[in-house]
Amino acid sequence: VTQxxxxxxxxxxxxxxxxxxxxxxxxxxxxxxxxxHVRGRFTxxxxxxxxxxxxxxxxxxxxxxxVDDVVRRQWGQDLITSWNANDWWGAPERAGExxxxxxxxxxxxxxxxxxxxxxxxxxxxxxxxxxxxxxxLVVEPDAFPTDQYVVDAVAELTGLTSRRVAAHxxxxxxxxxxxxxxxxxxxxVVLSLVxxxxxxxxxxxxxxxxxxxxxxxxxxxxxxAAGAVPVGLAEHGADFAVGCGYKYLxxxxxxxxxxxxxxxxxxxxxxPLAGWHGHARPFAMEGTYAPAQGISRFRDGTPPLLxxxxxxxxxxxxxxxxxxxxxxxxxSLTSWLVELADAHLPELEVVTPREPGRRGSQVSLRHPDAYxxxxxxxxxxxxxxxxxxxxxxxxxxxxxxxxxxVVATVEHLRAVLDAGEHRDERYALRSRVT
Ligand SMILES: Cc1ncc(COP(=O)(O)O)c(C=O)c1O
Numbered sequence: 001v002t003q004x005x006x007x008x009x010x011x012x013x014x015x016x017x018x019x020x021x022x023x024x025x026x027x028x029x030x031x032x033x034x035x036x037h038v039r040g041r042f043t044x045x046x047x048x049x050x051x052x053x054x055x056x057x058x059x060x061x062x063x064x065x066x067v068d069d070v071v072r073r074q075w076g077q078d079l080i081t082s083w084n085a086n087d088w089w090g091a092p093e094r095a096g097e098x099x100x101x102x103x104x105x106x107x108x109x110x111x112x113x114x115x116x117x118x119x120x121x122x123x124x125x126x127x128x129x130x131x132x133x134x135x136x137l138v139v140e141p142d143a144f145p146t147d148q149y150v151v152d153a154v155a156e157l158t159g160l161t162s163r164r165v166a167a168h169x170x171x172x173x174x175x176x177x178x179x180x181x182x183x184x185x186x187x188x189v190v191l192s193l194v195x196x197x198x199x200x201x202x203x204x205x206x207x208x209x210x211x212x213x214x215x216x217x218x219x220x221x222x223x224x225a226a227g228a229v230p231v232g233l234a235e236h237g238a239d240f241a242v243g244c245g246y247k248y249l250x251x252x253x254x255x256x257x258x259x260x261x262x263x264x265x266x267x268x269x270x271x272p273l274a275g276w277h278g279h280a281r282p283f284a285m286e287g288t289y290a291p292a293q294g295i296s297r298f299r300d301g302t303p304p305l306l307x308x309x310x311x312x313x314x315x316x317x318x319x320x321x322x323x324x325x326x327x328x329x330x331x332s333l334t335s336w337l338v339e340l341a342d343a344h345l346p347e348l349e350v351v352t353p354r355e356p357g358r359r360g361s362q363v364s365l366r367h368p369d370a371y372x373x374x375x376x377x378x379x380x381x382x383x384x385x386x387x388x389x390x391x392x393x394x395x396x397x398x399x400x401x402x403x404x405x406v407v408a409t410v411e412h413l414r415a416v417l418d419a420g421e422h423r424d425e426r427y428a429l430r431s432r433v434t
Pocket of ligand 1: 117144147192196224244
């Protein structure tokens, strides 16, 4: 206790903003925020500080009525006619257009379908086939596990070699003509725009150019970026991208993912999971596969329409917002949390880059008892999550998290650490989902 108090005293002595004053400053920042009203578009339990919108986005308040309409009227009354009458058939492309606006993609280049894992498989196979004669697929060693598994699986299927290279080492590795080097060998590189663990934002224009310079194609995983940071796929010439619908896009649990294929690649790529929804003439019931034109060729089977239409409806919260505005609010929130953590939580190391340009919309804090700290925080009504091995991950979804929430989080974290609440034996036991 003595050690902790002295650490705290030292921190408070040098603090930029004492916690009492921080509440006032947060109120002023929230009052001046041009997007403050957007929080009112969400249903959140009163008093809860929700910092896990990077894992499961909050419920937009209008979505229950939209889903109710899908269930009662479209399914209950219109039944099978809904495929035409309510254009169920067009939902993947329609929702895709709404996602396209958020990630700076060309019209007709984004489709909502399947999970991120399945979509990644489809585009990595496509990318590998677009670069015949090249024998290496690259993924980051710290990428989200599914990305590593998919790249390994595609390599095995297509007879290529899978290699782990960190994004920061990529330009040098791509230029390396030595026996272990990658010069002239890379077919495709899979990169995550925002790292799920650290929250680091990569330089999409520079890395895309580096991979192209080496003759390869780049697949961006936008799961932790879309809806929170500007992406600019078209502007920067990205090849393929995928991402989750249930994080910052707020599509709900198990919402389908999205897939992007640059228009220049669509003709020569497509889903290796040839299915009737991706056929050029699905109702001709032909016995051999002929892919549909454009992004629709990445369709395969019947989509989960309740989830699909919930996501389509949820995307409406972005309709009148620019991603630049969203990014400004996100940076204000993450900077505020970094500043307060530095000043008041000396036991926790800020892992997320401090340079705003290298930061997504989360702040990750390292602590040896991170799992237990997160559980103790949740018990106090502040929901973040834990990521292996020692990360307290706090997602600041810019549409509904406030500067006041950030202060409350730091106050609760301080209280947890001061009282040693995380040492409670209840928090030693790991749940199935962490
Ligand atoms: C970066 C990243 N990629 C891929 C996935 C996997 O998505 P899905 O479960 O939809 O396949 C996740 C899930 O959290 C993720 O964070």
